[in-house]
Amino acid sequence: MFGLCSEPLRTEKGMTMNKDIGEINGACHCGGVRFHVTLSDGLHSARRCNCSYCRMRGAVVVSADLAGFRILQGEDLLTTYRFNTMSAEHFFCSRCGIYTHHQRRSNPHQYGVNVACLEGISPFDFAEVPVSDGIAHPSDDPSGGGPRQAGVLRYIPS
Secondary structure: OOOOOOOOEEOOOOOEEOOOOOEEEEEOOOOOOEEEEEOOEOEOOOEEEOOHHHHHHOOOEEEEEHHHEEEEEOHHHEEEEOOOOOOOEEEEEOOOOOEEEEEOOOOOOEEEEEHHHEOOOOHHHOOEEEEEOOOOOHHHOOOOOOOOEEEEEEOOOO
């Protein structure tokens, strides 16, 4: 989709992060919801979105095919939210409120997975994160132009 900066990713602890990670475990804040995910393109698909919902949520997400996401524990704790076209389904832990993943509107065969829920990964590990144009969502574009980048968010630690 959109590329990240060419510099190696560094974790908050200064270690180099593997952008080509394949499988990883994740969990919500309270640990009630646990999952295992196979990422479609590792951390290369990391992005944010500027739609009305994502703008408020503020999560960095990566992609996984539906078949590559498996709940290990706490499926009964998950609650969902849909809005506007009702196409995307956003999943949250009903105990701690953390957004774990969502079924994507732009590609309903994939989940967007919150990187903050992935073991050892933080949204602050990414120096730059592309921002998808969710205000002018590609699914609403009659020309079929596909996804557009609205900008880039940068994190510069002090």
